[in-house]
Amino acid sequence: MAFFEMAKTAIKSLIHCPATIRYPFQPAKKTPISRGHVIIDASRCISCGTCQRKCPSQAILLNKEAKTWQIDRFRCIVCNSCVETCPAKCLVMDTQYTAPVTKKSVEIVTITYVKPPKPAPATAAAGGEAKT
Ligand code: SF4
Ligand code: SF4
Structure with a gap:
């Protein structure tokens, strides 16, 4: 009985399109909520290190001194935790x-983020006189 079921499936696959696609030669199917890969806007990263601490697979490495953020695509399990x-x-x-x-x-x-300068003290902004 199982043989006939298998033969039926095999014949159906021969007649119709295969159930799978030849990725990466054909583009993968995706939806608006598909998890493809993590990207960073380096101009907004404040180097807090939260993503590195929250990553369950240690895929992210932040180097504050060198001002670099790196991700290992092999390690990333696309869990979305860092995002x-x-x-x-x-x-x-x-x-x-x-x-x-x-x-x-x-x-x-x-990382290209530049910390914005602190706003001037309120007295100076209000036009207060400077002490001599
Ligand atoms: S990318 Fe990471 S280090 Fe940069 S701001 Fe976001 S959580 Fe912090
Ligand atoms: S998506 Fe998950 S596994 Fe990938 S870098 Fe972010 S936290 Fe780590």
Whole structure:
């Protein structure tokens, strides 16, 4: 009985299109909530390190001295934890899957965020006289 079921499925697959696609030669199917890969807006990253601490697979490495943020695509399990916890909202889960890689899986991004200058004291802004 199982043989006939299997034969039926095999014949159906021969007649109709296969149930799978030949990714990456054909684009993968995705929806607006597909988890493709994490991207960062380096101009908004405040180097707080939350994403590194919250990542369950140690895929993120922040180097405050060198001002770099790096992600290992092989390690990332696309859990979305870093995106949800980033206080600066500079991480986004893109729906596009990363291109298949065999060797270099680490992406290093230079953080370009510049802390805005502190606003001038209220007295100076109000036009107060400077002491001599
Ligand atoms: S999506 Fe998850 S596994 Fe990937 S870098 Fe973010 S926290 Fe780590
Ligand atoms: S990406 Fe977000 S959570 Fe990670 S260090 Fe930058 S600001 Fe902090």
